[in-house]
Amino acid sequence: MRNNLFLLSIGIMSLTLSLKLVAQTDHPMHLGIFTTEQANRGEAAYRSNCASCHANDLRGNSNSPGLVGMSFLFLWEQRPLAELFNTMRVEMPTDRPGSLSTATYLDLLAFILQQNGYPAGDNGLSATIGDVPSILIVAPP
Ligand code: HEC
Numbered sequence: 364m365r366n367n368l369f370l371l372s373i374g375i376m377s378l379t380l381s382l383k384l385v386a387q388t389d390h391p392m393h394l395g396i397f398t399t400e401q402a403n404r405g406e407a408a409y410r411s412n413c414a415s416c417h418a419n420d421l422r423g424n425s426n427s428p429g430l431v432g433m434s435f436l437f438l439w440e441q442r443p444l445a446e447l448f449n450t451m452r453v454e455m456p457t458d459r460p461g462s463l464s465t466a467t468y469l470d471l472l473a474f475i476l477q478q479n480g481y482p483a484g485d486n487g488l489s490a491t492i493g494d495v496p497s498i499l500i501v502a503p504p
Contacts, residue, residue: 393504395484397473405474443496
């Protein structure tokens with residue numbers, strides 16, 4: 364009986380693992396949820412509105428958090444992409460929060476995702492992303 368339970372739990376564990384792998388490859392963030400045009404516009408907006416604090420390479424400094432790589436994932440992995448977008452839109456830049464247009468915040472999000480290694484695709488990010496709590500941030504492919 365004990366043995367059977369053990370085998371059963373191994374079975375469930377490997378099933379969850381393979382489901383996870385499937386979920387990873389099919390994850391919306393791996394399929395291209397922003398366009399290259401958005402990311403390019405986002406780069407320009409980033410240079411003029413964000414780089415002064417988060418640095419040109421997005422790695423931040425002692426006062427402002429990095430927006431790429433391990434520090435980004437450490438803070439954001441498994442949290443909704445919607446939350447990242449809404450935080451940025453409401454709180455950034457800290458010296459004039461919410462002062463940019465929604466389109467510009469979308470471009471900035473596209474640029475940050477691109478710099479983190481997520482692929483661009485044919486479909487652009489739209490403002491509805493802020494209302495979709497189900498897309499959780501996963502590591503780039
Ligand atoms: C005047 C400095 C300053 C500017 C300009 C600025 N930020 Fe920030 N940003 C910060 C600080 C400080 C934090 C962390 C504290 C906080 O969340 O308020 C932060 C946090 C963030 C976060 C959340 C990071 C995290 O992991 O918690 C994001 C995303 C972000 N900024 C994006 C941007 C974008 C995009 C712009 C340009 C529109 C921008 N910031 C402009 C200082 C700045």
